[in-house]
Amino acid sequence: MRLILLIDMDYFFAACEELRDPSIKDKPVVVGADPKAGEGRGVVSTCNYIARKYGIHSAMPISQAYRLKKDAVFLPVDDKYYEETSAKVMAIIKRYAAKVEQVSIDEAFADISSNVDGYNGAVEYAAMIKKSIKEELGLPCSIGISANKLLAKMACTAAKPDGIKLVKDEDGKAFLSQMDVEMLYGIGEKTAEKLRAMGYKTVGELAKANQIKLIDAFGIWGAELYKNANGIDDSELVDNDVVKSIGRETTFEKDTSEVQAMKDAIRKMAEEVGKELQAKKFAFKVVTIKIRYSDFSEHLKSRSLRQHTDKVEDMASSAYFLIEKYAEKGRAVRKIGVRVSGLLAYKGQKKISSFVNYPRLKPVGFP
Ligand SMILES: [Mg+2]
Incomplete structure (x- = not known):
């Protein structure tokens, strides 16, 4: 039996805006065209659930939304920010499922047939994914579970908002x-x-x-x-994932400002990433660290190497360098991550060193 999830972010653009400015969380939030005091053209892109209580919905003319709730928080669409947030969501989903089909900026199918046994396992697994997205990004989503894409999608619609719904094949x-x-x-x-x-x-x-x-x-x-x-859908997931980066993240049990603790965590993650790189036969060229402070603000810093490498040592030393340079002294860190990108596949070669001229690598190009 196949086990398919459809993970769909709730009121995604508006949720991203609430994340950026928590002070608007309890207000009606409308993302879309400029209402221009009721004269604006264009439509509502997304709105939060509070705005929906006033009858506002996606695709509604912005002027109409303005008439329904003049003092709602109207915000322009910030594509770049939503794309970045979307990439983070998708990265989490990909951690949990080998096969993922992203269908839109805030929605993806995940085939978890090989990850869990049966529907009960699938429900627990979906809850884990939902929890990770909530905890790591602070964003709500809904998840539909079934044995095919169609039913998973329909289940998800019924699960909204902020829910999980299983529809068994036979039902x-x-x-x-x-x-x-x-x-x-x-x-x-x-x-x-x-x-x-x-x-x-x-x-x-x-x-x-x-x-x-x-x-x-x-x-x-x-x-x-x-x-x-009739609830039948044999279509397969279209795996549109081109591996662009491999990384790990660690949330500290207790927030820490100790550089050594961060380095220790990095070391452990670098080894895991190294294993994955070798298994997938990838070499990397860019090392990025992510530091999330206790207030959830987040910094990404990257360092590019002169040549591709698959060495854990190169990854760890670059990450240490970035931590020393960029981690704000004394500021409590909640989570730390290391990621490598600029990946180069060396399938067919036994080792990266057999096709890359491989003296010790000197990192170059600090951001
Ligand atoms: Mg959505």
């Missing part, structure tokens, strides 16, 4: 049956209109449709619709 059909056809994953407004005109208002009705009729109306997609309405 899929019943789970979907009462929903409007428009709610079925992959059905847009136009298709839904057409289906309703054909007499299929609910997914349950569509599940009992005459397949030939559907294929006549929608072509090959008609057969797919029929299967989906």
